[in-house]
Amino acid sequence: MFGLGSPRQSSFPTPDCPCCQTPMQSVGQHGVRLGGLTGMAGAAAAMLGGQLASDGEEAFEKKMRTEIFVCPSCSEISMKYLGGL
Secondary structure: OOOOOEOOOOOOOOOEOOOOOOEOEEEEEEEEEEEEEOHHHHHHHHHOOOHHHHHHHHHHEEEEEEEEEEOOOOOOEEEEEEEEO
């Protein structure tokens, strides 16, 4: 769900770049990690060392789902909020 991107069809109309007015291209849905652990299990995972701590943090970090648009002309990036936190 929050990995490298989802090939889903865009849920937003294609925006124009605010810099050069070129139509932007969707590169899929991505998760943005905002940090901050949630719950007691997240706090306990943060205290452990090694890979287990990383896995635990990943499971309990606050995340926001977004759809990312990139301008093919000037590389401007636009993110649209899809939910999460």
